[in-house]
Every structure is written in structure tokens, then in C-alpha cells.
Amino acid sequence: MRRSALRKCWLLWWLVAPVVVAPRVAAQQSEWATLPLIGSEQDERQRLGQLRGDTAGPGLLRAPSRSLPWRPDTAGVVARYLLPEVRLVGNSALPLSLNDGPLHAGRGVNALVTAGIVVEAAKVRLVLAPQFVVEQNLPFQVIQFPQRPDLPRSVWANPFHPPPESIDLPLRFGDDSRLRLDAGQSSLTVRLGGAEVGVATENLWWGPGIRNAIILSNNAGGFRHLLARTREPLPTRLGPVDVDLVLGRLDESGFFDADGSNDSRSVAGGALVWRPAGTTGLRLGAARLRIGGPAGHDQMSSLFGQWVFPSGGFEMYGEWARFADPTSLRDFLEFPNHSQGYTLGLQWARPLTRERTVRLQTEVSYLEPSASFRVRPVMTSYTSQQVPQGFTQRGEVLGAAIGPGSSSQWLAGDLFSPAWRVGVFAGRVRYDNGVLYEPIVPVFKLQDVSILGGVRASREYRGVRVLVEFTDTARLNYLYQAYLDDPIATTSRGIDIANRTLSVTFSTAPGH
Template identity: 25%
Template sequence: MRVILVVVFSTLFFFNNTGFAQSLPANFPILEENARRGQLIDTLYNNSTSFLLRPILADSILYPFSANLIDSDISIQLSPLINTTRLSTKRPYGWGDNGMIPNPGFQTYFSGGVEVKYKFINLTFRPELLIAQNKGFRTGLDNFSNSEIRNKFFFWNYGDFPDRFGEGGFFKTWWGQSKLSLQYGAFEIGAATENIWWGPGQFNALTFSNNSQGFPHFTVNTTKPAHTFIGNFETQLIIGKLKNSGYDPSQYPELNSQYFRSFSDDWKYLNAFMLSYNPKWVPGLFVGFTRTFQQYSESMESGFLTYLPVFSGVTKDAYGFDKDANGQDQQISIFGRFVLPKSKTEMYFEFGRRDHAKNWREFTISPEHARAYLLGFVQLFDLPLLNKVLQVRGEMTQQQESVNRYIRYGGLGGGLTWHTHTRARGFANYGQALGVGIGVGSNVQTVEFSLVDGLDKMGIQLERLANNQDFYYKAQLQDTERKPWVDLSIGFLFDKKWDNLLLSSKLQFIHANNYQWQLSPESTPDFPVGENMTSFLAQTSLIYFWNK
């Protein structure tokens, strides 16, 4: 870690001054995808941008958000106004949406604001407003046996992922994608509530994504690649504050009172670090790693490594065997992204572990323990006759425990899963995972085929979501009539630009096989039949530019 610090901070001597450019919030509709696609076309976007640390700075030529509002040394620009509205029927579906809640029914999200810069001081103020119908929905939890219910609450007691955010309508305002920072060249120090995204994922991230509401944090980071004689670096070090949702997990009060371990009123201290490297000799290759620690504040001790544990030893032999008992939870991931502009191809991966290995030998012989991973690609094909580009992209995310659980733990039930912890109660903020948003113990595969012309896009998205596989096998439902709950969906995508207005839309039909692992009324022990459900999701994002 000391070597890493020397490399990171030595890059400060190679920084170049940067002009005022607005940042794109993490996973911003249309624009981030277009910037990433432009890197493959090799004509639109800075090829040294890794997309491993987001938000990114917007290209001022591509996206002239607004002119300065006043003629002075102070630069004031209006940020685009965005409204995302979602309507889903029968059950919740969707993730990666800046804290929009799992909600059957109607919900809408608003964000917009202003960016102010004076010399090296930069202020971004983009508050958020969320309004949701927050309707209840059927889960059939009371149809399970006591043992199966206990196994369901196992993950709820070691996480913070409620089915429903209270009763009645949901209304929330938040500081949103806001930040106050001091900038010099590619370097920045400040405080923020904005969402951050670490890693190469397009639809998910193992550590940080925009799935949950942003959290308040102190940050030291680069705002663009820092150029050195050996290549480009991007990095971020944060200290943050996470809060529990405070909601009971199920919609059955009697089961909550019997099986759920209530939250304390304490908050969680978060320390996280990421570093990425783009070798000078391989321009299209980007590699890096992340490390995070979280712990309830009341169980923290004193000392440097208590407040900056990301710089402690990686193995338990070096780090110590007592930290889990003190409530300290860590995750670590490595990732890579390879861009080939000549073939218009992008490939990437991320691999993470949520538990320290005892030593490097144990990691080598058991790399599957406590792991999650994602793989993805983008491929562009020119269509000269249509004067368009065919975009094919896909991603798979795997959180389900590996077969390593059968030899690692007693019995056949396995242990914890990604984003859960016995004492830290899940890698989450206000009831939603900070990274992977598809649900604990779940796996997803997504592929998209679309025709693209600049910012305009029309296509289809196919998706398969296997819900909470770790619960299914922990409760040993495979030995019963119940079958895995798998959602198959098709989505129709349409993005369009009209002058100052951008539209991003999706209409998705979701067919749930064996919904909530429930059985159909006509099911019998000899001929088990699962209960299926078809629902749909309609979503639009409207983005208005004040000057474009």
C-alpha cells in the first residue's frame, strides 16, 4: 500500500491544468453511454478516459450544457434538468436509478441545478426529489415453513434490503449529485453527496453504482486521467457515512416481530479506495482495484488503521483475525477493461471478494470463496446502407455463492452472500445495495441489440434474472416442489433528441417463472407447477439542456 501511495501522489507533479467542464452524474442516461461508445468510434471522446471512475467530465464540445450566466471571473452554468418516471405493475423491477425505490406503481425522480466555479473552487448543486406510490405487493412469504422463513430472514438480518419502504406514499428530498471541492489540475479534494461508480460495468458494479441514494462523503480524487511517464492513473479515496433504512424487511408484521433483528440507531463509517492504471504502452488497456471497509461507529476503536483501514494488510495473517468480531466488513475487487477502436470492441470484467483470505496460499487454492463477478462487452458494427451503427452489448453479474460453500461450511446451506455481513448488516445505504442492485444472492444476464445514430437509439433488450439463488439453496427448496424464481424479460428501447430535449425510454415485459418460489393452486406433489406472473415496466427519462 505504501508503494501505491507513492505512485498516486507522485502523479501530482505531472498534472495539467483543466478548464471548467461539467461532470456527468454516474450512469447519466444517454450521454454516458454515448461517450463510452464514442471512445470505440475513436472520434468523439478522450481515449485515455477509463470509465472505471465515474462521474466523468463531459466533453464541452459534445455537451455545451449552458453559457455562463454572468460575465465575470465567476463561472456559473446551469446543469441539465432530468426527470425519470417509472410505472411498474404487480411487482417491483429495476435497479441502477439513483435511489428510486422497489415499487409497484408510479414513481418519479427530478434532479437539476447549477455549477459554479471561481478559480480553484468548484460547487455543484444538484438536489433530488423522489415521489413514489409505494404500493404493497404479494410475496407469499406466509406460505413457507418455519424453517424456510427463518432462512429468508437470515439474509434480511445480515443486510438492509426491505421489500417495501414503509406504508403509504413515499416522498424524499436529498442533496443529490452535489459537491463542493477544491481543484488543481486533475486533482480534487472536497465533500459530496453525489453517486460514484467504480469499475467497468454498464448495468451493475460490485462496489459502488448509482443503485442507492448517494451518501455524504469526504473525497480525494482525480477528475480526469493523471498523465505520467509510465501511463495514466485515476484514483479516489473516500470517507463516508451510511445509514440504515429503519424499515422492517417483510410485509408481514407478525413475522418481522418473530424473526427480524431490529436495527440500531447507529450509523456506519465507510472508508474506500480505488486505483486504476492505463499503461503507456497499451493505450486501450485499463486495470485497477477497489477496497472498502464499513463498520458501525459505536464499535470503532482508535488508531490510524481504524479510520483508514484500506491501507491495512490484505490477508488475515497480516490484517488480524479479530476485525470481523469487531463488526468490520470489507470488500475488495479487481477489474480490467480493454478497448479496441479499430474493431470497435470493448471487453471488461470485475472480480470481487467480501472476505479476507487467511493468506495468499488460501486465496490461491480457494479463489471462489465469498466471490462475485461480472463480465461484459460492447461491439459496434457500421451499417453504411442505413447510415447507422448496430450496437450489441451485454453483461452478466454473478453473486450466488459458488459450490465452495459445500466444503467451506457445515451442512448444505452455505453462508453469507455478496453485500451481506453478520454485524455490519449489509453493504447498503438507506435500504438499497451500494453496488449490485438486482437483489442479494441473485444473478443476471443482459444483452442489447440497437440501431444508433448519434444520440438517437432504437433497440431491444433481453434479460434473465435468477432471484436470490442463495436463499433457494440455503432453504434447500431444491428438495421440495418449489423451483427457482427466474424472470425473463424483453424490453423495447427508444432514445431521441429534439433540439434541447433528450428522451430515453424503455417498455419492458417481465415474465416471472415460479414467482417468489410459489406454487400454482393446481400443483400436486407428483406434478409440481410453479406460479407464473407477467408484468410490465414503462420508464422514461426526459433531459432538458438550457443551452444546446
Template identity: 25%
Template sequence: MILIKQGKSSDLASAEIRLFLFTLIDIFYGSMLVINFRKWWVFTFIFLLFHINAFSQVLAPGTAILEEFSRRQQVIDSEETAEKEVLSIRPQITAEIGSKNKSESKRSHSEFSILPLVSNQIFNGQRPYGWGDFGIPPGRGFQQYLSGGIFARLGFLNFQLQPEFVFSQDKPFKGFPESFSPAVKRARFHYWNNDDTPETFSDGGYNRFWWGQSSFTASFGAFEIGVSSRSVWWGPGQWSSLTFSNNAESFPYLTLNTIKPAKTPIGNFEGQVLVGRLENSGREASQIPQLNDRYFLPFEGDWRYLNGFMISYQPKWVPGFFLGFLRTFQQYNENRGDKFRDYFPIFDAFQKKNFFEDGNTLTFDNEARDQQAVIFFRLVNKAANAEVYAEYGRRDHSYDWREAVMNPEHARAYLMGFQKLFSLTKENKFFQIRGEVTQHQESVNRYIRYEGLGGRTSWATHYQVRGFVNRGQSLGTGIGTGSNSQTLEFSVVEEFDKLGIIVERIANHQDFYYRAFGQQQEVQPWVDLSAGIIFNRRWDNVLLGSKLQLVNGKNYQWQSAGNSTPEFPAGKHLLSFHGNLHLVYLWNFSNN
């Protein structure tokens, strides 16, 4: 939670509030299919008429600069941050706006605010690169994300309208080549047909306008229930998550969740249960039509039913320690039944032995469900100004608990990271080191469990449900199917300002590589090595975040140079530029 000090806001008569809220509801329902610009003028007129100031500002998880600032505040050992609530579930960042007096900043019965304007611009030179950009498709060329809106509350009812607009040039680039043998092509499409990650998202430019970070909920104490399309982030990751992050476009869902830790005699709990709708991209995987015609399995057009829950526990006796568990199920809607367990499969048993009938699980397998389970922890040590965290997940549940203990590497992925701040001579100025490692590649368990050496599928893929994705992008980590990444950052930070360097390494599609090329010496893994400069700055109401990276794709797309031999392998490399510019405008921001 980010606390932004401000002066007093203007009071609003209750009749005026009701009039405004009814107008908002009319706008909301009147624009379900087509935006009615005349009603937007009504909204603008009412806003100007009553001179409403912002009470609170709500941002999506992963919003540039603000979330990182909030996270740094959580690990600083000071009286100001000691009472801050450290959240494991991140449906939003709330910038509470009040006065220095706690009684004055107490939550009022009615509120209205204009949400920050958020712009994210990306440029990729020779090829796509990057992830975690609120559904911006990873494309070549220029890309733009815009978001802004309003928030209103009347009593226990909360209304947020924050649409998003995304544009991408989505230019063609050098993708998977046609020159490989049929066996290699089949191996590549083996993963494409169990996933939904096309090389491009359009035929000449991509643009989309949709509800974005909008919601209509009712809150009661620490809990909230309603309908939402806000981005969800589960887990402690800084750049990624094994389940939900800000990588893909958000999706519509019904939710029951905590909005602050629920306090009990044994500690604090947070949690969320959601039911949502996921869509496939409908795009063919390759940029080469001939390959798609021969190897690609088209989508059938159905949407996917999603059910998930997350719970996080902070023991009363171990300050700064968080332990969490989450589980998700998805299946195509046409395969879903009408029983309670069909709507809420998250309550099914974990052991496969419970679903055996006549010595097999054919009936259960025919339900065509994709499930994932993840455990995570986070340890925040304020005295050391540091934190460590990790996530461990499994896609394919064990036969029984014995197999789970004996074979923890099967169908697993993991993520781990840290952050450390070193105090400098100037107050509130620190040297920051942070890093994160993500492993999606199958373990060597595949050589024992499956016939042959090819393995089966990767994390977030499924042979029936075509991947844990929304509109062609992974809901969790966007580094690529079966890929591994390592990120390390060094910087000097002061409040919102930051100057530093970042280095990254991504071993791309390792599961495909070992399936297609693992038993030879000439073709080498495709590895991206990148280094860049980070510059963040605040000017009053404006927050700027920027990152400039050079990306060297070694053995790009697993292509060998003309002089390559098994004894002296040589690959083709591709040098590219990746630039990212974030701008956030906070309404009524003040130094008071």
C-alpha cells in the same frame, strides 16, 4: 467526457461573478435544514439580471442516454474520439461547452452553468422491478425522480448544488408469503437479518428531497478534494457494479480524487479515496407484521462509517487497456476506535494471519468491520469498435496468499460484459450489441467450507454490519441478494438516437433458494424472464430515453401451483409490466 459544441458564452465581470458566488454560498448554508424560498428568488433575480450562459454541464454517472453515448464514442475508431480520455472512475459526466477553437474552449478562471434538468419516471404493474435509478426505491406503482441545479467555479474552487426529489407510490404487492414452513421462513430472514433490503419503503407512499448530486471541492491539476454527495461509480460496468453504482441514493462523503487521468512516464492513473456516512432504512423486511415480530432483528439506529479507495492504471504501452483495484470497509460508528487505522482501515493488511492473537481473531472480529476488495479490467479496441470488461470481488479475505490462490471461489462475486458496434451504410450509424453478466450467488465452495449445505451470507451482506447498502438499497448491483443476472441488448444507434430490444434473465435470491429448498425437487427457482423495447431520441435540447418491458416471474416467490407434485413440479407465475421514461433538458444545447 462528452463534448457538446456551442457558440461563445457571454462574458461576466469578475465583480458580478463574486457577487453571485457569495449569494450561492449564502443559499447553501442558509438551506442546510429548511429551504429558504426567498433566497431562491434572489438567485433567480441575479441569474436573469446577468443573462449568464452555460459554460459546462455536469451529470451524475448512469444518466440516461448521455453516458451510453459517451461510452460508444470511446470505442469508435475516429480522429475525433482518439484523443478522448476514457475514465474508469465516474463521479460525473462533464459536457464541456466551448467553441470549435481549442484556445476558445480553454477552461476559464470563472464559470457558471445551469445543470440539466433530469426526470426519470417508472411504472411497475404487479410487482417491483428494475435497478440503477438514483435511489428510487424498487416499488409497485408510479415513481418519479427529478433533479436540477447550478454549477459555479472561481479559480480552483468548485460549487455544485443539484438536489434530488424522489416520489414513489410504493404500493403493497405479493411478496414473500406466510404459507411456508418455519424452517423456510428462518432461512429467508437469515438473509434479511444480514442485509437491509425491505420489501417496501413506506406505509402508503415514499417521498424524499435531499442534496443529491451536490458538492463543494477544490481542484489542483488532475486532483480534487472536498465534500460531496454526488453518486460514485467504480468499475467498468454498463448496468451494474460490484461496489458503487447509481442504484442506491448517494451519500455524503469527503473525497480526494482525480478529475482526469494523472499522466506519468509509465502511463495514466486515476483514483479516489473517500470517507462517507451510510444509513440503514430502519424498515422491517416483510410486509407481514407477524413474520417481522417473530423473525426480524430490528436495527439499532446507528449510522455506518465508510472508507474506500480505488486506483486504476492505463499502461502507456497497451492503448485502451485499464487495470484497477478497489477496497472498501464499513462498520457501525459506535464500534469505531480513534486510531489512524480506525479512520483509514483501507491500509490494513490483506491476510487474516496478521490479525491472529493467541491463535484466534476474536479481537479483530469484535471490531465488526465489513470489507470488500475488487479487481477489474477494461479493454477498448477502437479498430474493432468493441470493448470487453470484467470485475472480480471477494468479501472475506484469505488467511494468506496461498489460500487466496488455492481458493479463489470463496465469498466471491463477478461481473463481465462487452459492447460491439457494426458500421452501417450511413455515417455515424451503427448496429450495437452489448451485454452483461452478474453473479452474486455463492459458489459450491460453501459445501466444503461450512458445516451443512446452507452456506453463510451473500455478496454485499454481513452478519454484523447488515449489508453494503444505503437507505435500504444496494450500493452496487440492485438485482437482489444472492441473485444472478444476464442482460443482452440489440439496437441501431445514431448519435443520441437508438431503437432496439433488450432481454434479461434474473435468477432471484439463489443463495436463499438452495438454503431453504436445495434438497428437494418440487419447489423450483424463482426466475424473471423479460423482454422489452428501447427507444431513445434527441430533439434539440431535449433527450428522451424510454424502455417498455414485460416481465414474467416464473415460480414467483417460490410458490407452487395447486397441482404441483415432486414428480411434476408446477409453479405460480406472475406477468408484470415495467416502463421507464427518461427526460433530460440540456441548457443552451446547439448544433453549431
């Protein structure tokens, strides 16, 4: 037992040591760079700067290579090391993993380490930013997928989504610990005038959402893709326009089915953001993603917008999506909400002193089956009839972190200074609520809901920034499970589980 504890201490040291040592080395050598990861503390402060009117903000089409500045054109080849980032996540009873990229933070201790190198030569840039993933994956209660000869799926596959509403979303990724090296946030881009083309495995985030982006987010690991995009917004008479196009491949997890012929599938998509001429702080956008496999294809589309009022420190944003195309104009006019999902959010910030700012934010997402299910069939969001794995990458949803058929509410408040921040948050998630209307779950079932709250704080010291977040979650009616409480009154009571999550992220502050 003592050896096990020592091994854990050594592993923790080797994970954290690069972040502690790197700023000291970087102070002596100029060729270092920080990769702006989606959802990082740097990303968070850029959005706060946009709210205050200090910076332009991270934009609505985000990717690490988009946010990484190009060096001025110089002769020869220039190489820079990427300062590492280490994220540690521990869950006491159940998995809780939201927007963690290739990391699925199951029960136990988990780690995600990002580091690498940037090489630039004239108009070509190579970012090698692999991510090292450690998942302890301790056991917890799951419901196994029924073993049927006509449907050979893994016992770990999601039991609530057999065909036709199929999705590759395992409840648990096997029963062993997982240790792997992922291609991570790597990319190769070439500048062509006002555009960039290339190949990448990095995460993409389309839309204004803070917690949930419906089409693409960093909830799953990045997928291999070709890219073509604008470097800067293209000027037009109607206002600047930003474009992002991708063509790539999605991979199945190892815990879905026994059919090796459909382990990969195609994905193609595009997004556009327009800043109307004559407006300030207003951005409107649209996105569409299409997946295809041997049996057919599926798609989802969204419209989104963001309006920032820096003079008042106020922002409102929203995204509206459909997971099924209307069959005609009449169909759209009759059922505009069919298969819809949406996210709405507000942010407000106010300076208290020259260096301290308070920020409040709230976000509501709704991806549950639309009301039209009363008169016509509605597929659960992110599932697919034509592509069995649905809109997933290696077993995790490409879009909103709350997952298929879910809804959430979020409220947070933070106090910022240049060197630190502290905050509190609370939220509610109702998981995959459409399952309640299916016979898959037996009687005496109740909606699966998480009520959560927590605190978070970050501190910069000698070039190292540490972000700590603690979340206390009450998972009510876990996996819809309930038992008969009163046979006469036919009332039922749910099975509840308490889970505590501690995450610690070590990164390097920009400028160090």
C-alpha cells in the same frame, strides 16, 4: 376519480415542464450547464464514442462531478443553472428498479427529478443538484419478516436474511406513498494541482460494467462522503494512473429494525485505474470497500479491466470480486473462488453510414454462492455478519443492481444516429439463489427467476431528448413460492407474475 386523474395530469406537467422550457430559456442565456448523470443518454453516447474511437469515453471511475468540465479560470464568481432531467417509471404488478439512484421504482407510478445550480470561483466548485423523488408504492404481495421479541425487525424487512447473513433490503418500503427531497448529485470540490478534494453526496461507479458494477454503482442513492481523487491520470513510467478515495457514512432505511443505535455506519474505500505504458485501449483497475459499525467491520474487493479496440469497434471487459478476504496464502491457493463474484461483458459497434451505427452488447454477472459452500460456509454477497445492514444505502444495494446471491445475463442491440436511437434487449435474472439452500423458505420451493425483454428508443427535438423504454417481464416462482402439483410424483409448480414496466426520461441534449 376525475379529480384524482386531474391531479396526476397536473403533477406530470409540473415534472416535465422544466425540461421542455429550459432549452428555450438556455438559448437566450449562456449560463446553463448539463450535469452528466451516470447511466444517462449522454453517458451512453460517450461510451459508444469510445468504442468507435471518437472520444476518450466516460472512464472507469465515474461520478457526475468528475465528468462535468471546469470552466477556465476567471475572476469572480460564476453561477450556472443545471438543466433538469426527469425520469418517470411505471410498474404494473411488481417493483423493477435497476440503477435508479435514490428512486426505488415500486409498483405504480414513480418519478425522479434532478435540477440545480453550479457555482465556481477560481479553484472551488459547488454543485447543488438535489433530486426530488416520488414513489406511489402501490400494494403487492410480500412475505413479512417474522415478528420475534429477540429480533425486533420491521415487518417489511427482508425475511430471507435474518442473522447471521443480514442485510437491509426491504421487500417493500412501507405501505404508504413516498415523497422526498434527496441531496442527490451534489458536491463541493477544490482543485489542488493535479488532484481534487471535497465533500459530496453524488453517486459513484467503479469498474467497466454497463448493467452491474460489483463494488459501487448508482443502484442506491449516493451517500455522504469526503473525497480525494486525481483530476487527470497521473503520468508514471509504467503508465498513467487514476485514483479515487472516499470516506463517508451509510444510512439505514426506515424499514429494517427497531435499534436506533446502529442507524448509520462508516464506509471507506479506494479505487485505482492503470493504463499500462505502450498499450492502446487497455485499462486495469482494483477497488476495495470497507464498512464498519458498532459490532465490527466487513469488506469487499475487486479487480477489473477493459480493453477497447476502436479500429474494430470491439470492447471486452470484466470484474472479479471477493466478499471475504483469504485467511492466508494457502487458503487463497486452495479456494481462490471462495465468496467470489464476477461480471463479464462484450460490445461491438459498426458504422452503417456516416451518421448511423449499429451496436451489440452482452453482459453476464454471477454473484451466487461459490462452489466452496460444499466444504466451508459462504456468506451471501452484500450480506454481513458484523454489520447487520450489509453493503446497502437506505435499503438498496451499493453494487450490482441484481442484488445479493443473484446472477444475470443480458443481450441488447441498438441503432444510433446523432438525433435518435432504437433498440431491443432481452435478459434473465435469477434472484438470491442461495436462499434455496436455507430452511427459511419452506418445502416446495423453486428458484426465483425473471425473464424479460423489451424495446427502447430516444429522440432529440429542439434541444429536448426523450428516452422511452418498455420492458415485459415474466417473474417465475415469485419469492420462491411453489405448490404441490402432483402428490404422488411429488412435483411442484411455481407461482408466476407478469409485470410490465414503462420508463420515460426527459433530458436536455448537450450543446443546447
